[in-house]
Amino acid sequence: xxxxxxxxxxxxxxxxxxxxxxxxxxxxxxxxxxxxxxxxxxxxxxxxxxxxxxxxxxxxxxxxxxxxxxxxxxxxxxxxxxxxxxxxxxxxxxxxxxxxxxxxxxxxxxxxxxxxxxxxxxxxxxxxxxxxxxxxx
Amino acid sequence: xxxxxxxxxxxxxxxxxxxxxxxxxxxxxxxxxxxxxxxxxxxxxxxxxxxxxxxxxxxxxxxxxxxxxxxxxxxxxxxxxxxxxxxxxxxxxxxxxxxxxxxxxxxxxxxxxxxxxxxxxxxxxxxxxxxxxxxxxxxxxxxxxxxxxxxxxxxxxxxxxxxxxxxxxxxxxxxxxxxxxxxxxxxxxxxxxxxxxxxxxxxxxxxxxxxxxxxxxxxxxxxxxxxxxxxxxxxxxxxxxxxxxxxxxxxxxxxxxxxxxxxxxxxxxxxxxxxxxxxxxxxxxxxxxxxxxxxxxxxxxxxxxxxxxxxxxxxxxxxxxxxxxxxxxxxxxxxxxxxxxxxxxxxxxxxxxxxxxxxxxx
Numbered sequence: 230x231x232x233x234x235x236x237x238x239x240x241x242x243x244x245x246x247x248x249x250x251x252x253x254x255x256x257x258x259x260x261x262x263x264x265x266x267x268x269x270x271x272x273x274x275x276x277x278x279x280x281x282x283x284x285x286x287x288x289x290x291x292x293x294x295x296x297x298x299x300x301x302x303x304x305x306x307x308x309x310x311x312x313x314x315x316x317x318x319x320x321x322x323x324x325x326x327x328x329x330x331x332x333x334x335x336x337x338x339x340x341x342x343x344x345x346x347x348x349x350x351x352x353x354x355x356x357x358x359x360x361x362x363x364x365x366x
Numbered sequence: 367x368x369x370x371x372x373x374x375x376x377x378x379x380x381x382x383x384x385x386x387x388x389x390x391x392x393x394x395x396x397x398x399x400x401x402x403x404x405x406x407x408x409x410x411x412x413x414x415x416x417x418x419x420x421x422x423x424x425x426x427x428x429x430x431x432x433x434x435x436x437x438x439x440x441x442x443x444x445x446x447x448x449x450x451x452x453x454x455x456x457x458x459x460x461x462x463x464x465x466x467x468x469x470x471x472x473x474x475x476x477x478x479x480x481x482x483x484x485x486x487x488x489x490x491x492x493x494x495x496x497x498x499x500x501x502x503x504x505x506x507x508x509x510x511x512x513x514x515x516x517x518x519x520x521x522x523x524x525x526x527x528x529x530x531x532x533x534x535x536x537x538x539x540x541x542x543x544x545x546x547x548x549x550x551x552x553x554x555x556x557x558x559x560x561x562x563x564x565x566x567x568x569x570x571x572x573x574x575x576x577x578x579x580x581x582x583x584x585x586x587x588x589x590x591x592x593x594x595x596x597x598x599x600x601x602x603x604x605x606x607x608x609x610x611x612x613x614x615x616x617x618x619x620x621x622x623x624x625x626x627x628x629x630x631x632x633x634x635x636x637x638x639x640x641x642x643x644x645x646x647x648x649x650x651x652x653x654x655x656x657x658x659x660x661x662x663x664x665x666x667x668x669x670x671x672x673x674x675x676x677x678x679x680x681x682x683x684x685x686x687x688x689x690x691x692x693x694x695x696x697x698x699x700x701x702x703x704x705x706x707x708x709x710x711x712x713x714x715x716x717x718x719x720x721x722x723x724x725x726x727x728x
Contacts, residue, residue, distance in 0.1 A: 272396050272401070274396050275396075277602040301383050302382055302390055320392065320393055327648060328389075340388065
C-alpha cells in the first residue's frame with residue numbers, strides 16, 4: 230500500500246498571495262528581457278509557497294513547446310512555460326530529489342547553452358581527430 | 367581531493383562537467399540564500415577555492431547534529447560541499463580511534479595553525495573544572511580552549527554548542543556552557559537548531575569556501591541570511607494568523623483546514639530559522655507543514671521556556687519560587703488545577719470528532 234492509497238482528504242485553505250507576487254515579478258523580468266536582452270531568475274526556495282500558490286503558477290504560466298532534460302550531476306528538467314521566455318528549471322540529484330527549483334526568464338536558459346570553454350575544448354578535440362584521420366588515411 | 371586542488375578540479379575528476387558545475391553553483395547559491403544572479407560569481411570563486419582543514423569536536427551532545435548532516439539526501443549538494451573540506455578530526459566519523467585519532471587532531475592543529483575551521487557540536491561542562499565530560503583524558507573545556515587557539519574561526523553547530531541546549535536546561539547539573547561563553551578571542555558563528563537544518567550547516571561552509579570569510583551575523587551570532595526572519599514571517603500558514611483562523615486542538619476543524627497553530631503552542635513568532643523556506647528532508651516539509659507547531663529549538667533556553675503546547679501569550683513563571691508557592695498552597699491549588707484539567711478534557715472531547723476508516727476513504 231502506497232501513500233496515495235491512504236484515504237486522507239487534504240483541505241486547502243487558500244494561497245498566501247506569494248504566487249501572485251511571483252507572477253508580477255516574472256512580468257517585470259520579461260519586460261527587462263525585451264528591453265535589455267537580459268532576463269533573470271527566481272529561486273522558488275526563497276518564498277513560502279502553498280499548494281495553491283504552485284497551482285496558480287501552473288495555471289497562469291501553463292506549458293509551452295519545449296521540454297528538455299540535461300544530464301549533469303543528476304537530471305535537470307527544463308520546461309518552457311506557456312508564456313514564451315519563461316522557463317521552469319528543476320535541478321535533481323542522482324537520487325531524483327529536488328536540489329533547487331527556479332523560474333528563469335531568458336530567450337534560452339543558460340543550462341541549455343554550451344559553455345564556451347567546452348566549445349573550445351571540443352574544437353581542439355575535433356581538429357586533433359581530423360589530423361589523426363588525415364595521417365592515417 | 368588533494369589539499370592543493372581547486373574545487374573545480376576536484377569536481378572535474380569526479381566526472382562533473384561545466385554544466386554540472388554551473389548547476390552545482392546555482393544550487394549552492396540557493397543553499398546560501400543568495401540571489402540566482404550570484405551563481406556566476408559563486409562559480410568563479412568556487413572554481414579557485416582551496417580545500418580548508420576542518421576539525422570537528424563533539425562534546426555534551428546526542429550526535430543528532432552529525433546525523434542530520436550525514437543522513438541528508440545523498441549524493442547531494444551537501445555531500446559535495448562536505449567532501450570539499452578536509453575533515454581531519456571527527457571522533458564519530460573517523461576510522462582512527464584512541465591515540466591515533468588524537469594524533470590526527472594534533473597534527474592538523476600544528477600543520478594548519480591559524481587556518482583551520484573548528485566545528486563544535488555539544489555544550490561544554492564547566493562546573494567542577496569540567497570533569498563531567500572528557501575525551502582521551504582531556505576535559506572538553508581544555509580541548510576546546512586548545513583547539514580554538516589555532517582556529518581561523520569557530521562554528522558552533524546545534525543549540526547545545528550555540529547556547530548550551532538541553533544540557534544547559536535547569537538545573538544545569540554540569541554547568542553546561544556555550545562555545546561563545548568560553549571562546550571570546552576568535553570569530554564564533556552559531557548555527558542553532560536541535561538539530562540545525564543540514565543545508566544551513568553546509569550553506570555556512572559553502573559561504574566560507576566561496577568568500578573565504580564567515581557570513582554576516584546577528585546579535586546572537588547567527589548568520590543573518592538563514593536566521594534573519596522568524597518562522598512565522600515565512601510561514602505559509604501566516605495568512606490564517608492574520609485572518610484570526612486558528613486550530614484549537616490537533617483534531618478540530620481548524621487543524622484539518624491547516625489553520626494557524628499559534629494557540630497550540632507554536633513558537634514560530636519568536637523563533638528565527640529557515641525551516642519555513644529551506645524545509646527538511648530534501649525540501650519535503652517542516653513541522654508546521656506536518657501539522658505540529660514550531661517548538662523553537664533554535665532559540666536560547668527553549669527547554670526552559672514553558673510548555674511546548676502553551677501559546678506564547680501564556681505567562682511563564684518558570685520552575686522556581688512560583689512553583690514552590692503553588693506547592694505550598696497545597697490541596698486547594700491541586701483541586702483547582704484538577705478542575706481546570708477536567709474542563710480542558712471535556713472541551714477537547716466535545717471538539718473531537720471520531721473518524722472511521724470508512725470516513726477516511728471517502
